[in-house]
Amino acid sequence: MHITDILKNPNDFKFIGKLWLYGKDDRFFGPGRVELLELIDQTGSINKAAKIMEMSYKKAWEMVNSMNSQTNKPMVITHTGGKAGGGAEITAEAREVITFFKALHQRFQAYLESETKNMIAFGNKK
Amino acid sequence: MHITDILKNPNDFKFIGKLWLYGKDDRFFGPGRVELLELIDQTGSINKAAKIMEMSYKKAWEMVNSMNSQTNKPMVITHTGGKAGGGAEITAEAREVITFFKALHQRFQAYLESETKNMIAFGNKK
Secondary structure (H helix, E strand, C coil): CCHHHHECCHHHCEEEEEEEEECCCCEEECHHHHHHHHHHHHHCCHHHHHHHCCCCHHHHHHHHHHHHHCECCCCEEEECCCCCCCEEEECHHHHHHHHHHHHHHHHHHHHHHHHHHHHHHHHHHC | CCHHHHECCHHHCEEEEEEEEECCCCEEECHHHHHHHHHHHHHCCHHHHHHHCCCCHHHHHHHHHHHHHCECCCCEEEECCCCCCCEEEECHHHHHHHHHHHHHHHHHHHHHHHHHHHHHHHHHHC
């Protein structure tokens, strides 16, 4: 007995997964943080980015602090005061981490697709 | 610039991930369902299993129904009434799916370790 004998319409099934990069004591990076950084980049504001993600400002700040505390140079820089009432920008380091993570994510998707394909192929071969 | 130049103590970092098997319209299987099935097997009861997982009985039932509705034969069989006041058991199909998923999970862990190793090795090589 193989899983493809057990499932109704086994060809409709697929593996889905999520990946995160963890430091010793804390999550460092993952899909949520990619989104947060990209929204900070687009809006110039942690607050605006948090709102779009329907996340509290506190939570967004904690994510930024968590990242900044685990890197040699900050991933997000904030500016206080001024006409625009402060703001935030992401650094070259943040862009590099995003690029790295997206490439990893693509390899991971290929891995998941190959696991799905192998499962279905095994069922069809019998 | 590589991610290992950006991270403090890059050797302490690692990838962590989660995998699920999805049908067309619904999740079919994942780490939570492995645990639920194994606890039903150990306790003979969906209710007891749910309590151990600190999950509502309703939620556990929904997970069981979701699995049972996506397979040709049920993954969990319930018995009503009798001296023991009913009970539940997992089927050979459930055991097969658990075995399949655990083997997949092992391959996935190896995949994650190789991604971690490649990241660190790239940093050390420079």
